[in-house]
Amino acid sequence: MDTQFKKGVIEVCVLNEIKKADNYGYNLVKSLSRVLEIGESTIYTMLRKLTNEGNLDVYEKAGSDGPRRKYYTLTNNGEHKLFLLVNEWEVFIKKINNLIGGLTDE
Amino acid sequence: MSKNDFMNQLEVLLRVKKEDKDSILEEYDSYFTEATSDGATEQEVVEMLETPKEIAATANDELGTTKSEDMKGYIKAQVDIAKKSIENSVDLIDIDGLVSNVNKTVSETMESIKKNSILEGIGEKMSEVIDKLKSIDYGKNNNGEQDYSNSKIDKVDIKGNKLIISINDENSSKIGVRITQGTEQELISMTIPNIVKNTFELIEDGETVQYLVPKTSIQLAQRKRVKLLIPTHIEDLTINSKCPLSVKGIELENLAVKVNNVPVSISDIEGGIVELNMGNGPLSVKDLEVDKFYIDNGNGPVSIKNIESEEIRLECLDGPISIKDVESDEFVAKLGSGPLSIKDMKGVKHSYSMGSGPKSIKDIDVEDLLVEASGGIISMRDVKTKLLDGDITGSVKSLRRIDAEVDKLRK
Numbered sequence: 001m002d003t004q005f006k007k008g009v010i011e012v013c014v015l016n017e018i019k020k021a022d023n024y025g026y027n028l029v030k031s032l033s034r035v036l037e038i039g040e041s042t043i044y045t046m047l048r049k050l051t052n053e054g055n056l057d058v059y060e061k062a063g064s065d066g067p068r069r070k071y072y073t074l075t076n077n078g079e080h081k082l083f084l085l086v087n088e089w090e091v092f093i094k095k096i097n098n099l100i101g102g103l104t105d106e
Numbered sequence: 107m108s109k110n111d112f113m114n115q116l117e118v119l120l121r122v123k124k125e126d127k128d129s130i131l132e133e134y135d136s137y138f139t140e141a142t143s144d145g146a147t148e149q150e151v152v153e154m155l156e157t158p159k160e161i162a163a164t165a166n167d168e169l170g171t172t173k174s175e176d177m178k179g180y181i182k183a184q185v186d187i188a189k190k191s192i193e194n195s196v197d198l199i200d201i202d203g204l205v206s207n208v209n210k211t212v213s214e215t216m217e218s219i220k221k222n223s224i225l226e227g228i229g230e231k232m233s234e235v236i237d238k239l240k241s242i243d244y245g246k247n248n249n250g251e252q253d254y255s256n257s258k259i260d261k262v263d264i265k266g267n268k269l270i271i272s273i274n275d276e277n278s279s280k281i282g283v284r285i286t287q288g289t290e291q292e293l294i295s296m297t298i299p300n301i302v303k304n305t306f307e308l309i310e311d312g313e314t315v316q317y318l319v320p321k322t323s324i325q326l327a328q329r330k331r332v333k334l335l336i337p338t339h340i341e342d343l344t345i346n347s348k349c350p351l352s353v354k355g356i357e358l359e360n361l362a363v364k365v366n367n368v369p370v371s372i373s374d375i376e377g378g379i380v381e382l383n384m385g386n387g388p389l390s391v392k393d394l395e396v397d398k399f400y401i402d403n404g405n406g407p408v409s410i411k412n413i414e415s416e417e418i419r420l421e422c423l424d425g426p427i428s429i430k431d432v433e434s435d436e437f438v439a440k441l442g443s444g445p446l447s448i449k450d451m452k453g454v455k456h457s458y459s460m461g462s463g464p465k466s467i468k469d470i471d472v473e474d475l476l477v478e479a480s481g482g483i484i485s486m487r488d489v490k491t492k493l494l495d496g497d498i499t500g501s502v503k504s505l506r507r508i509d510a511e512v513d514k515l516r517k
Binding site: 024025026029039040041042044045046047048049051052067069070 | 126129130132133134136137139140141143155156160161164165168169
């Protein structure tokens with residue numbers, strides 16, 4: 001996958017993962033980096049970028065079993081952004097499926 | 107790489123806004139905390155993560171400043187990292203500590219030579235010989251003092267296991283020589299050439315040998331230790347020894363020592379040319395004031411301290427080497443690997459050519475300095491010179507307080 005494409009995917013996945021539940025960096029890296037086959041730096045950088053853009057908020061919370069952690073939560077902006085991205089994604093997938101389907105039919 | 111190194115490198119490499127940098131560093135710090143509490147070692151965490159370079163590349167690309175700033179920053183960061191890691195590793199290795207250990211080893215070896223010297227008394231006895239020689243009237247020199255220069259010991263050789271003292275005085279006939287071996291007073295095999303015939307049988311009465319002879323030859327059993335203490339002026343001293351050797355307190359024209367794989371200690375020598383041809387084995391040279399000084403040494407610890415000479419040439423293979431307090435117009439050292447320390451050097455033209463292994467060069471005040479190092483780690487501190495030349499590109503470097511009017515050193 002080319003990097004621009006991948007970045008888009010990662011953005012969606014990170015936002016979606018946080019939408020499911022507020023989450024902290026280490027956990028996000030563990031759940032996403034293997035599936036997406038990307039290094040942790042991409043996720044950390046993405047978290048930073050999304051925070052800078054106002055799509056994520058950060059708060060600190062001490063876990064019951066662990067140390068104080070920095071949690072990421074979705075802002076309204078972020079929620080809207082995720083909605084748009086998911087839409088875009090679905091449209092994009094449809095187009096691709098049509099294209100690939102068309103090719104394989106030949 | 108340790109967590110500290112990892113974090114340090116990352117900090118230097120990240121060229122992003124402060125908030126971004128702090129946040130990313132914080133995330134990585136907590137990654138270490140989380141992963142280690144999950145059971146991974148620090149080292150394993152470092153291995154599972156991307157390298158600081160990769161991380162910084164990703165972050166700088168997405169969050170960083172403009173490209174040209176990036177490049178400048180990147181270069182500066184690389185330089186900073188290199189500096190930091192060199193300083194850390196050089197300090198870590200503690201060259202001075204290593205070298206002081208070397209000095210300790212050498213001096214301990216030398217002490218043990220002295221302590222275990224089977225022929226402990228020989229030096230004193232030799233002094234007696236010399237004293238008696240001195241009591242002979244050789245005539246006066248211009249200052250009204252005894253002039254020993256024409257007629258006295260003109261050669262002392264230790265060849266193989268023989269000590270040969272050549273006495274250039276055919277008129278004298280009374281001198282006593284007694285050798286003490288260990289704590290037992292006994293004569294070891296000894297031949298004394300006749301004044302006339304040049305050969306003489308030893309009187310083996312275990313006591314005093316009552317002859318003054320032009321040549322004295324003492325058989326020394328191999329591997330025994332010899333301590334030679336001759337506080338007088340000698341024209342020519344050649345020592346070709348298989349015994350551990352300690353030569354101390356001689357004023358002479360020429361000293362040539364050729365030994366193989368035995369510890370040697372040379373100290374307090376004043377005179378012309380000193381030439382040491384060693385095999386392996388510890389060598390300690392101390393307090394020399396000579397015209398020329400040459401050393402050819404194999405492996406093994408070498409300690410050279412407090413030398414004043416017009417010219418010094420030093421060739422040593424591997425092994426810890428410490429050179430300290432040397433004042434020499436011309437100084438050429440070709441040294442192998444192993445920890446090396448060169449400290450407190452003065453002179454006109456010095457050249458230090460060194461192999462791999464940790465090297466420390468410190469407190470140098472030389473007009474013309476050439477430094478070559480073929481790898482390892484090199485630390486240079488407090489160097490003052492007019493012209494600095496050479497090549498240390500292959501070494502990890504830490505240079506501080508280098509004051510060179512012209513600096514041609516290829517780093």
